[in-house]
Amino acid sequence: NAGVMQNPRHLVRRRGQEARLRCSPMKGHSHVYWYRQLPEEGLKFMVYLQKENIIDESGMPKERFSAEFPKEGPSILRIQQVVRGDSAAYFCASSPLGRGDTEAFFGQGTRLTVV
Amino acid sequence: GENVEQHPSTLSVQEGDSAVIKCTYSDSASNYFPWYKQELGKGPQLIIDIRSNVGEKKDQRIAVTLNKTAKHFSLHITETQPEDSAVYFCAASSNAGGTSYGKLTFGQGTILTVHP
Numbered sequence: 001n002a003g004v005m006q007n008p009r010h011l012v013r014r015r016g017q018e019a020r021l022r023c024s025p026m027k028g029h030s031h032v033y034w035y036r037q038l039p040e041e042g043l044k045f046m047v048y049l050q051k052e053n054i055i056d057e058s059g060m061p062k063e064r065f066s067a068e069f070p071k072e073g074p075s076i077l078r079i080q081q082v083v084r085g086d087s088a089a090y091f092c093a094s095s096p097l098g099r100g101d102t103e104a105f106f107g108q109g110t111r112l113t114v115v
Numbered sequence: 116g117e118n119v120e121q122h123p124s125t126l127s128v129q130e131g132d133s134a135v136i137k138c139t140y141s142d143s144a145s146n147y148f149p150w151y152k153q154e155l156g157k158g159p160q161l162i163i164d165i166r167s168n169v170g171e172k173k174d175q176r177i178a179v180t181l182n183k184t185a186k187h188f189s190l191h192i193t194e195t196q197p198e199d200s201a202v203y204f205c206a207a208s209s210n211a212g213g214t215s216y217g218k219l220t221f222g223q224g225t226i227l228t229v230h231p
Contacts, residue, residue, distance in 0.1 A: 004158075033217045042121075042204055042221035043159065056218060091158055095217040103149055104217035106158040 004094050004107035012113045019079040019086070021110045025094030032075045033104055034067060037089040049075060082114045117142040119207050121222025129230050134195050136225045138205035139187040145207040147216045148181060148188045153202045195229045202226050
């Protein structure tokens, strides 16, 4: 059973470009969470999604950031018009369907560098 | 919202010694407290967790204790080995209202170095 898969592992974008980060949850998991980790800091919650539904986006910046988890395919975190401050590691985690008492499993992350 | 404080920020021990990392949380509704180990360039890996209905949990060389009254929990690693060197994060979450434990509030992390 493959773990949480994130791609790309490393992404370089110039200021003003768009970044798309992908996350495929573990098999059988339909809850996805995105976190951001700035250099030498802890992880900060961004958004919680289920298939075709955003459950909690309280950690998402108000502008330029969006997330989706379509019926088919991976979850996407999209950052428009990237700025240097967006440089960070972005982690995705997943947990099983309909069970509120199980832990989340993290992927290896996407390291975004804005130049 | 929840706030998690973690200490110390760095910890250096000799191989074979014990290491203790402490965290405090603010939201009394939190009922799930995992610990993650993060190696350089990798994602966080769950090493142990504890729910609020127990006070202590052990798994080989790793143990976690929870004091709900004081709102603090600790990670204990005994007989440390060089491969234990990593960044350790505590976190807190709640599944109140049917939500999942996946929405976590993390501490700032502890860089543990175990010297051979």
